[in-house]
Amino acid sequence: MPPSSFDQLQKRLSDEYPLLSRRLKEVCDYVTQHPQSVALDTAAVVADKAGVHASTLVRFANYFEFSGFSGMQKLYKQHLLDALQGNYNDRIATLSKSTGQEGDITAMTLLAEFGSANQESLGTLKEQTDPTTLTQAVDLIERAAAIHIGGVRRAFPVTMYFAYTLAHLRRNCHAISGLGLMHEDQLANIRAGELLIAITFAPYADSTQAMIETAHNNGADILLISDDANCPGAARSTIVLPVADAEVRGFRSLTSSMCLAQALCIALGYRQPEARPLDDNRTQH
Amino acid sequence: MPPSSFDQLQKRLSDEYPLLSRRLKEVCDYVTQHPQSVALDTAAVVADKAGVHASTLVRFANYFEFSGFSGMQKLYKQHLLDALQGNYNDRIATLSKSTGQEGDITAMTLLAEFGSANQESLGTLKEQTDPTTLTQAVDLIERAAAIHIGGVRRAFPVTMYFAYTLAHLRRNCHAISGLGLMHEDQLANIRAGELLIAITFAPYADSTQAMIETAHNNGADILLISDDANCPGAARSTIVLPVADAEVRGFRSLTSSMCLAQALCIALGYRQPEARPLDDNRTQH
DNA sequence: GCTTGTTTGGAATATATATTCCACTGTAAA
DNA sequence: TTTACAGTGGAATATATATTCCAAACAAGC
Known part of the structure; x- marks a missing residue:
């Protein structure tokens, strides 16, 4: 079963990094650092930018049990959309529910709070x-x-x-x-x-x-x-x-x-x- | 000549809206309201979401002198990238122009630049x-x-x-x-x-x-x-x-x-x- | 109500894109 | 040095996708 969420994929990417071959590591480096490129570019372009052949990209996707590059790309596109319309608040809600304590102050809610507060204070600084x-x-x-x-x-x-x-x-x-x-x-x-x-x-x-x-x-x-x-x-x-x-x-x-x-x-x-x-x-x- | 920047296209979209046919207006409504969808989805999906046929989408792109939907989509992809991954240098140029001090790098422009960049990086952190x-x-x-x-x-x-x-x-x-x-x-x-x-x-x-x-x-x-x-x-x-x-x-x-x-x-x-x-x-x- | 021109949707086609396959290379073990 | 094998890149193939073309629907003018 391929990863069904971007977060899951990210986790596998870092967990299994040491097991990858040289080229596959290169792909991994590129995709972790340029997720937007994976979402928006075509396989050929991504491969080129990552410095590998297109087929290597497909192998990479297959390694993580996707049917191909396209399957993996869907996850990146979805993530981009979520990020864009500020759906990361959902992630916080999901987490609170999964830990069974909804009103609970999780690390993630704090991060989100601090992030926003700091963004505002930078605004006033300007x-x-x-x-x-x-x-x-x-x-x-x-x-x-x-x-x-x-x-x-x-x-x-x-x-x-x-x-x-x-x-x-x-x-x-x-x-x-x-x-x-x-x-x-x-x-x-x-x-x-x-x-x-x-x-x-x-x-x-x-x-x-x-x-x-x-x-x-x-x-x-x-x-x-x-x-x-x-x-x-x-x-x-x-x-x-x-x-x-x-x-x-x-x-x-x-x-x-x-x-x-x-x-x-x-x-x-x-x-x-x-x-x-x-x-x-x-x-x- | 097709519009070469997202801003140019947006302008034409609003200027020439009254001249469009019924379906073309529908397309125009959709693309102005869902630019991310245009960037990330395929032509068929965009057409479906906009409630029109794929060929109408192509006609729409042709109307604005693009070779086809793909040509127009490129502009949307590029725009998304710029907005997202901090193509700061582009925006910095716009910023300096708006303050009227183009070549001059003042302490204040630097503060504004860093402030904005940091605000965005806090967003990606979240x-x-x-x-x-x-x-x-x-x-x-x-x-x-x-x-x-x-x-x-x-x-x-x-x-x-x-x-x-x-x-x-x-x-x-x-x-x-x-x-x-x-x-x-x-x-x-x-x-x-x-x-x-x-x-x-x-x-x-x-x-x-x-x-x-x-x-x-x-x-x-x-x-x-x-x-x-x-x-x-x-x-x-x-x-x-x-x-x-x-x-x-x-x-x-x-x-x-x-x-x-x-x-x-x-x-x-x-x-x-x-x-x-x-x-x-x-x-x- | 008929004609003309425009707009539209669907099928057919063309093109771009991803994927598979295979031969080659490099590397580690015998 | 030879052998075996995983890893790799390129060409061939398959698939998905966009585009074109055409017939039908529609609207406006006669």
């Missing part, structure tokens, strides 16, 4: 961010002799993202990691002409506030990314970029903050074409 | 994630006596996000930080009953592969989060969660990976109500 402020922020990063990045606890992933990306843009940057609780020492030598990127969310960690204080006293610039434009430390900052991350069931996300960080870094990348990290980035781990 | 696999992943985390998190370089922010959140759920977890280049030692004592959450993206860092190898040899479970379900290491993993992050202008985002991490952690939180970290989380910095 709407509410002020272009002028954003440009000034990029100016600030561009001019800085050195960039220090301070964001702790929940904000730490954003810190690391900045550190990674700025390093790849060949900028002189230091993430304040808090390693050995030496965060104060890590920032002690900041000076005028340098920049602190501070990332802080309510209830605003004292340590981040201290960093802002230090940077301010030493005459350095400060770019503050925060959930509130008037949070403590905002007055001392050169530029404040407010960002409203989604909250679902009491959990706050980082999506918009990460997206903003991304946009800042890449705008910077486009300002210094000699260091455009396109290839660089592709070879990352 | 569509493409298999509910069963996701639930199994949460099971795995729940059962684990200890959780080790390994994801380096670009994946490191995700590692830190896991570490932060799992700690707040009072789980015994260790982020493999690579501090002092002791990453191998950090994982050396993993054992059966424990779990490695590995996060890796093309081109798949050797160090992460080594972690998977170690965990596997020691009989521990492995949850792999990757951009390819068949990437090296997938065969040794207990569960693989594939995630397709957006790519714009050669830069790849982390949004979907972060969102997936979030959903996993919070689903876990709901399984252990005694440790529900709602308040905990709100007091984070």
Whole structure:
């Protein structure tokens, strides 16, 4: 019996991958990565794009007990339709029923909820961010002799993202990691002409506030990314970029903050074409 | 000359509607309301659904100067692909034109681009994630006596996000930080009953592969989060969660990976109500 | 009501497409 | 080195699909 649903097929594809021959693996790679192509192209075209012969494609379909490529393709077409008209909500319902607890909060419902909430918050990010402020922020990063990045606890992933990306843009940057609780020492030598990127969310960690204080006293610039434009430390900052991350069931996300960080870094990348990290980035781990 | 783009065709469809015969109008109604059907179904099926004969469909296509139904269908297929799989570059061009800053790449246009791309990739995350696999992943985390998190370089922010959140759920977890280049030692004592959450993206860092190898040899479970379900290491993993992050202008985002991490952690939180970290989380910095 | 021109549906045809078959290649075991 | 066998690509075939053609139905004008 061939798989009767796209999900079933996907599962078999990954389970039985190691058992496949070389060409069949190539097909498997292609179809998992380009399901839309399988749905829309003809067998010959799919075969060509996947770098194999058409008959190999049929063998592949037969391996998973389809009558031929066409049979398998039907599943892909159906999946595309479902995805298009947002039928994935049905999948959630089906799952809840199958586990016998309809009102239950499953991992999938949470994923769907978070996905949607994050999509919305990205929408507000686009709407509410002020272009002028954003440009000034990029100016600030561009001019800085050195960039220090301070964001702790929940904000730490954003810190690391900045550190990674700025390093790849060949900028002189230091993430304040808090390693050995030496965060104060890590920032002690900041000076005028340098920049602190501070990332802080309510209830605003004292340590981040201290960093802002230090940077301010030493005459350095400060770019503050925060959930509130008037949070403590905002007055001392050169530029404040407010960002409203989604909250679902009491959990706050980082999506918009990460997206903003991304946009800042890449705008910077486009300002210094000699260091455009396109290839660089592709070879990352 | 037949319309060369979907938009052109749409325009002609509405402009010339009054000139069409009764059946041709019916066809026109159907194709404007069900473009996906035109893209995915065969001529016979489309004709049937539209309530006309197949030859009428061909006449309809001929009316708009296509060689036949197939020619027209190509346009619909292409349109579907563009809309679906983030042909961002096309839409980016339209976006820049509409803002009137064609050649100029400003920080704001980049933010808008990334925002949109990430929104779409969150959509595909919801569509493409298999509910069963996701639930199994949460099971795995729940059962684990200890959780080790390994994801380096670009994946490191995700590692830190896991570490932060799992700690707040009072789980015994260790982020493999690579501090002092002791990453191998950090994982050396993993054992059966424990779990490695590995996060890796093309081109798949050797160090992460080594972690998977170690965990596997020691009989521990492995949850792999990757951009390819068949990437090296997938065969040794207990569960693989594939995630397709957006790519714009050669830069790849982390949004979907972060969102997936979030959903996993919070689903876990709901399984252990005694440790529900709602308040905990709100007091984070 | 008849004629003319247009529209329509069905059968026949043409074409595109998938599938099968077979000979060849490469690989592992004897 | 030889043998056996799974894997592969190309040509031949079968099938599905689209397209054309024609006769019938219909509508408008005479």
